[in-house]
Amino acid sequence: MRIVLNKKDMNMRQTRQKEAILSVVHGEGIHMTAEEIFAAVQEKEPGIGLATVYRNLKSLCDAGIIQKVTAEDRSFYDGCGDPHDHFLCTECGKIEDVPSFESRELNSFLTKQIRGKVHRHASVYFGICEDCLGERDRKITS
Amino acid sequence: MRIVLNKKDMNMRQTRQKEAILSVVHGEGIHMTAEEIFAAVQEKEPGIGLATVYRNLKSLCDAGIIQKVTAEDRSFYDGCGDPHDHFLCTECGKIEDVPSFESRELNSFLTKQIRGKVHRHASVYFGICEDCLGERDRKITS
């Protein structure tokens, strides 16, 4: 299927390479590093350059279609441009989306702490995911 | 003054370079990039190598004396190793410490979202700081 770009992207040209990249990274729950994306796109669009991948990832981020997230010195591209947070399993390295926590309490806390205006935030939670917890129990029990 | 290292650092040797680095980066409200630290340490300890700065920053992080924070593709070292969050002014680039927000509501939210265990988190708030807001008002008024 052809992914139709929207208003925000008026200034960008529709190319085979961009469509291939978009088809790989766009979507909920997708978190890939630049190299992973490069490898995956290779299959759909052999001969594509790494620089092209980086250039497109950047413009897709600028357009708000995807976003770049950095945690623990590792960067990955999140297929969803809408604001949300992340959970990173320190055991298996898996990344999961988490909706942003919002509350009146948090807002008043921030207003008190930061005298200025907060526009957005980026949070990453670190811990052990459900699967890895299960894995541990299994080892202990057996 | 000589900064005395504690238990956590038993395995590290006390050197002039380490003390110089520590005297530059250790403390609340200090947020510097590796290059800034390198430049500042030069003055106290001329001839120190950039690699030494990086090596010491890493071991100080491992020891929990300081911590590395990355936001918007920029990394800086936070002079305080205790967990807390940050506010970054997108206008002037200033970074401020913010205590971590904790609440029962947030905990139950996270438990519901992430079926695993959360051990820590890293949050960066983006916005306009008090000073830059004032600056804007002044421009509009005048």
Added chain:
DNA sequence: CTTCGTGCAAATTATTTGCATGGCA
């Protein structure tokens, strides 16, 4: 047709590592 996107290689930037030597414990 004109302008922008692409591929490739070279350039940057940030950080790490190998090695011989010097200095803490």
Added chain:
DNA sequence: TGCCATGCAAATAATTTGCACGAAG
């Protein structure tokens, strides 16, 4: 004295940029 830390230079890793050419609008 023994071993870890340092300085320097070279090595990596991740990302960006210059340039000539091909393709989108």
